[in-house]
Amino acid sequence: MDKDYKKKRLRGYAKTTILSFQHMFAMLGATVLVPMLAGLSISITLITAGIGTIIFYFVTKRKVPVFLGSSFAYLPALMTIMAGSGVVGSLAWQQNMGKLVIAIFFTGVAYLLFALVIRLIGVEKVRKMFPPRVVGPVIIVLGMLLVPSIFWNNIIAPYALYGGVAWKEWTTALITLISIIAISAFAKPKSFFKAAPILLGFLIGYIYAAIIGLVDFSVLQGTDIVIFQSIGSLLGFYKYLKFDWNAILMMVPIAFVTLMEHIGDISANSTVCGQDFFVDPGIDRTLAGDGLAIMAASALGGPPQTTYGENTAILVITENYEPKNVFYAAVLAVIFGVISVFGNVISTIPSAVIGGASIILFGMISASGLRMVIEHKADIGKTKDLIVVSVSLAVGLGLGALNTAADIIGAIGVDTFNPNTLRIMVGNVQLSPLAVATLVAIILNIIIPNPKTVEKEEQAETS
Secondary structure, three states: OOHHHHHHHHHHHHHHHHHHHHHHHHHHHHHHHHHHHHOOOHHHHHHHHHHHHHHHHHHOOOOOOOOEEEOHHHHHHHHHHOOOOOOOOOHHHHHHHHHHHHHHHHHHHHHHHHHHHHHHHOHHHHHHOOOHHHHHHHHHHHHHHHHHHHHHHHHHHHHHOOOOOHHHHHHHHHHHHHHHHHHHHHOOOOOHHHHOHHHHHHHHHHHHHHHOOOOOHHHHOOOOOOHHHHHHHHOHHHHHOOOOHHHHHHHOOHHHHHHHHHHHHHHHHHHHHOOOOHHHHHHHHHHHHHHHHHHHHHHHOOOOEEEOHHHHHHHHHHOOOOHHHHHHHHHHHHHHHHOHHHHHHHOOOOHHHHHHHHHHHHHHHHHHHHHHHHHOOOOOOOHHHHHHHHHHHHHHHHHHHHHHHHHHHHHHOOOOOOHHHHOEEEOOEEEOHHHHHHHHHHHHHHHOOOHHHHHHHHHHHHO
């Protein structure tokens, strides 16, 4: 075999490995946070995120570079259903999981029904609801909504609430951020560094955090090596499977919310990759892939999943849109979930490192939305475009700010104030600001007439 060919192939393998690890690290912080807050198994969550992404990859004909991770939209319902469960694997935990997994399964079924409806009515009718004046601001909101929570949860809360040191958290986040910016801006095109800014930024931030004592290695002591050592207790909920309509009615309606998020993420991916995923492979296939992934997660006791904007940012930074890299990242997630000690090593990454990286990741998402508005020439000088863009941005970012305030108040524990009064709640279901902003943009786009239509009506009246 030709030596040059061998070298090129090895470089290709190395590049694919680096890109895959970056995709896995990008989704890691948010994906493991949901089970930590809801009292689910982190290892099972990593496994189901990987399996769900693999299912999505094949259902979408291996064309859409999307990673599926834990959905925060379901978190209030998950926490309510799992309240009082105690330690993961305990009897009370298994009993609550028995009713939760049935509710999660029906949530996946709801996605399949959405996919069927879209397939029947046709993608063009769906596309008319999502022109650039709608999708652009929704993508901007998608990125900007995540930034305040990143500052609070990953940088400020560790020292404000949990005894950390402010300068350690901030310097770790800044060094991680600056490392990623420097590598992205100054690395030579097609070099190793150009392909791995996020991974290298994580590594530099982690090394710095370890030097200043921000890395906690105590979590590695006495842990299982592989998940099979405790698989009996983790899957013990099968003895307690139960149709609990309260749990089902808490979970399934949230699918209407995450449907909007799904469409927003697929629109963002289409814009970034320069391909129309609404048509090929089709939004019905992406929804079906998401639904089947959620159903698979329910079988193992993982949380509901959704498309991840974090991984869209990796596509923007690396300018590599190859779906197989996300597929390999999914395989890595399964491996890290099965081999528990690897997952525990990853859990030692300080939240400040994740926060520093996330600042640029989420900013990139919003920038791609702005690019969509500009490139598709949404004319914000016209009344319709101006109203749709401005109102959806104001609603999404305004509600997002209130949500962050509610998170802070809830974390501090102010007894005289209920933080849920700052959220959009329908019963026990919390509507995400992104879903509300998307819905507002769609409604305004439908009810406000196009400028040409108004001109024709005025001409008809004068004649």
